[in-house]
Amino acid sequence: xxxxxxxxxxxxxxxxxxxxxxxxxxxxxxxxxxxxxxxxxxxxxxxxxxxxxxxxxxxxxxxxxxxxxxxxxxxxxxxxxxxxxxxxxxxxxxxxxxxxxxxxxxxxxxxxxxxxxxxxxxxxxxxxxxxxxxxxxxxxxxxxxxxxxxxxxxxxxxxxxxxxxxxxxxxxxxxxxxxxxxxxxxxxxxxxxxxxxxxxxxxxxxxxxxxxxxxxxxxxxx
Amino acid sequence: xxxxxxxxxxxxxxxxxxxxxxxxxxxxxxxxxxxxxxxxxxxxxxxxxxxxxxxxxxxxxxxxxxxxxxxxxxxxxxxxxxxxxxxxxxxxxxxxxxxxxxxxxxxxxxxxxxxxxxxxxxxxxxxxxxxxxxxxxxxxxxxxxxxxxxxxxxxxxxxxxxxxxxxxxxxxxxxxxxxxxxxxxxxxxxxxxxxxxxxxxxxxxxxxxxxxxxxxxxxx
Amino acid sequence: xxxxxxxxxxxxxxxxxxxxxxxxxxxxxxxxxxxxxxxxxxxxxxxxxxxxxxxxxxxxxxxxxxxxxxxxxxxxxxxxxxxxxxxxxxxxxxxxxxxxxxxxxxxxxxxxxxxxxxxxxxxxxxxxxxxxxxxxxxxxxxxxxxxxxxxxxxxxxxxxxxxxxxxxxxxxxxxxxxxxxxxxxxxxxxxxxxxxxxxxxxxxxxxxxxxxxxxxxxxxxxxxxxxxxxxxxxxxxxxxxxxxxxxxxxxxxxxxx
Numbered sequence: 001x002x003x004x005x006x007x008x009x010x011x012x013x014x015x016x017x018x019x020x021x022x023x024x025x026x027x028x029x030x031x032x033x034x035x036x037x038x039x040x041x042x043x044x045x046x047x048x049x050x051x052x053x054x055x056x057x058x059x060x061x062x063x064x065x066x067x068x069x070x071x072x073x074x075x076x077x078x079x080x081x082x083x084x085x086x087x088x089x090x091x092x093x094x095x096x097x098x099x100x101x102x103x104x105x106x107x108x109x110x111x112x113x114x115x116x117x118x119x120x121x122x123x124x125x126x127x128x129x130x131x132x133x134x135x136x137x138x139x140x141x142x143x144x145x146x147x148x149x150x151x152x153x154x155x156x157x158x159x160x161x162x163x164x165x166x167x168x169x170x171x172x173x174x175x176x177x178x179x180x181x182x183x184x185x186x187x188x189x190x191x192x193x194x195x196x197x198x199x200x201x202x203x204x205x206x207x208x209x210x211x212x213x214x215x216x217x218x219x220x221x222x
Numbered sequence: 223x224x225x226x227x228x229x230x231x232x233x234x235x236x237x238x239x240x241x242x243x244x245x246x247x248x249x250x251x252x253x254x255x256x257x258x259x260x261x262x263x264x265x266x267x268x269x270x271x272x273x274x275x276x277x278x279x280x281x282x283x284x285x286x287x288x289x290x291x292x293x294x295x296x297x298x299x300x301x302x303x304x305x306x307x308x309x310x311x312x313x314x315x316x317x318x319x320x321x322x323x324x325x326x327x328x329x330x331x332x333x334x335x336x337x338x339x340x341x342x343x344x345x346x347x348x349x350x351x352x353x354x355x356x357x358x359x360x361x362x363x364x365x366x367x368x369x370x371x372x373x374x375x376x377x378x379x380x381x382x383x384x385x386x387x388x389x390x391x392x393x394x395x396x397x398x399x400x401x402x403x404x405x406x407x408x409x410x411x412x413x414x415x416x417x418x419x420x421x422x423x424x425x426x427x428x429x430x431x432x433x434x435x436x437x438x439x440x441x442x
Numbered sequence: 443x444x445x446x447x448x449x450x451x452x453x454x455x456x457x458x459x460x461x462x463x464x465x466x467x468x469x470x471x472x473x474x475x476x477x478x479x480x481x482x483x484x485x486x487x488x489x490x491x492x493x494x495x496x497x498x499x500x501x502x503x504x505x506x507x508x509x510x511x512x513x514x515x516x517x518x519x520x521x522x523x524x525x526x527x528x529x530x531x532x533x534x535x536x537x538x539x540x541x542x543x544x545x546x547x548x549x550x551x552x553x554x555x556x557x558x559x560x561x562x563x564x565x566x567x568x569x570x571x572x573x574x575x576x577x578x579x580x581x582x583x584x585x586x587x588x589x590x591x592x593x594x595x596x597x598x599x600x601x602x603x604x605x606x607x608x609x610x611x612x613x614x615x616x617x618x619x620x621x622x623x624x625x626x627x628x629x630x631x632x633x634x635x636x637x638x639x640x641x642x643x644x645x646x647x648x649x650x651x652x653x654x655x656x657x658x659x660x661x662x663x664x665x666x667x668x669x670x671x672x673x674x675x676x677x678x679x680x681x682x683x684x685x686x687x688x689x690x691x692x693x694x695x696x697x698x699x
Contacts, residue, residue: 066421067382073396073399119540123539123602125499127557128557128562130560145547160289174295178295181299187296188304192300194292198292218591219589
């Protein structure tokens with residue numbers, strides 16, 4: 001049994017924390033862009049035009065039907081060839097995870113949109129609200145509120161998927177952890193610590209999700 | 223933009239096929255582990271013994287709160303050292319994927335067991351099905367049926383996540399795709415082909431799952 | 443304009459669901475003056491809620507028209523592709539529904555002021571003043587800044603009625619507003635409606651509550667199979683119904699109590 005030295009990792013404490021910070025930053029960026037994308041897609045999926053609705057449907061099926069890793073690789077390796085642009089590893093990973101998140105949140109919003117009782121629409125008509133006011137003041141806020149539990153769990157999922165960015169060379173916790181593990185030939189200590197860091201954040205996020213869920217759901221209990 | 227040459231990808235089809243075999247092998251065995259151990263773990267999870275439930279929670283939380291990539295990398299690097307074993311990449315892969323799947327399936331089983339209306343328990347007792355074993359024949363089949371949609375979703379998820387073992391050197395479909403891309407300098411054909419294969423299989427299994435779910439609904 | 447007639451005029455209304463598959467209203471005509479409080483009762487699927495919804499202009503119709511003070515605001519002739527709905531006229535009518543009435547993401551005050559501010563161009567300050575007044579009048583001031591999930595069912599419905607009143611409707615429609623409430627909360631809502639009735643607000647009410655119908659109505663209408671089977675003042679309606687179907691219904695409902 002090889003020797004364990006957890007304190008060994010203490011030397012790399014700062015670097016690892018920096019990696020965690022990068023992971024969180026990256027996650028935050030992709031959550032925002034992914035949720036916006038999902039919102040747009042969900043609204044598009046209600047369009048009058050069959051073509052628009054089909055595009056959204058196909059997009060969602062595609063993103064959900066392939067491993068996230070393929071998205072990453074495709075964007076990193078193929079997109080530069082297709083567009084002729086140089087896309088760095090951070091940007092590729094960000095694009096891939098945004099696309100992933102966009103599909104997930106689109107489904108969340110679509111489900112929440114569907115769950116709005118029709119009586120709410122009737123109430124808007126009875127109050128003489130314009131279509132614009134109905135959409136902006138009632139439908140969208142309700143859609144977002146009802147989607148919050150789902151959105152929050154998507155966020156936790158994204159936090160975990162962010163580790164895949166390391167596969168295309170993006171510097172974040174997983175990448176740094178693997179580098180240190182390889183260069184010091186002490187994978188057990190390093191990777192365990194990395195695991196603990198992910199676990200702490202992941203655990204906290206999951207608990208926050210539960211709390212937020214119950215708060216929002218009680219508000220909506222009509 | 224270079225011209226696409228999918229013929230080339232077709233010609234290299236056998237390479238991708240080899241990878242696909244490994245991927246399917248991993249998916250199959252990890253699901254065997256995930257479905258059986260998941261059920262057993264769920265039994266631990268609904269046990270009246272507090273320490274057992276605590277163990278259950280620890281297991282679940284570890285797999286739920288950490289990225290699967292980390293789980294895979296940790297497993298691949300640390301288990302051989304810790305247990306002084308030499309196992310093939312495929313074996314390590316199916317083990318960790320199986321352990322991961324066990325956690326999620328256990329939750330699915332547990333949720334469906336707990337979702338069974340107490341009325342059924344009561345009815346079973348009223349019918350004189352006092353014995354726990356017989357009650358299990360009433361509760362368990364229902365629970366399994368209820369959990370099926372989630373179990374299938376998890377299975378498809380496992381299929382897609384198996385691609386990650388390519389990053390630790392297992393020669394699955396993703397690995398072969400990446401290899402093909404670098405060998406032929408044709409990333410678009412290579413990666414697109416791989417994506418299509420994953421997509422087709424995922425969609426087909428998704429449809430089958432949907433079919434069973436609808437049949438399930440009819441029997442209520 | 444003859445103030446005794448034609449406040450609300452429903453003219454040969456036809457409505458079906460599923461492209462003519464299910465005919466819910468089959469040539470229904472109704473005349474209401476501005477002192478009337480019409481209560482519509484009848485069996486489920488008989489068309490009473492649909493009638494109310496058509497008067498509110500919520501539904502597409504097959505043919506016929508609904509007019510307010512002589513102006514048709516819902517109309518469709520046999521040849522028309524679509525129902526014509528005049529939103530300006532429609533805005534003088536208010537309606538309260540059975541459930542999910544309030545917007546859960548807004549406070550009571552916000553619920554009340556949303557429509558006046560956003561579609562009537564009323565300034566926020568004026569709307570808030572008006573809302574405060576209404577809440578005070580109906581004993582709901584304490585709840586002004588609460589979200590709907592903190593209100594009882596009865597309070598929610600009363601706020602919903604106040605919300606409709608914010609727009610000064612000429613006609614109020616109540617679609618089974620107490621049917622989803624716990625029995626002990628029904629009375630506060632009915633009292634509020636009776637108060638409005640005594641203040642002279644014309645209204646059309648769908649209800650299952652016969653006591654309430656008798657108390658608030660100037661006319662009771664029995665709507666079944668898509669037409670009006672009977673139309674009479676409350677005492678006459680309940681004591682001496684002329685139509686056999688009406689009699690059966692009243693007996694069954696009264697028996698069930």
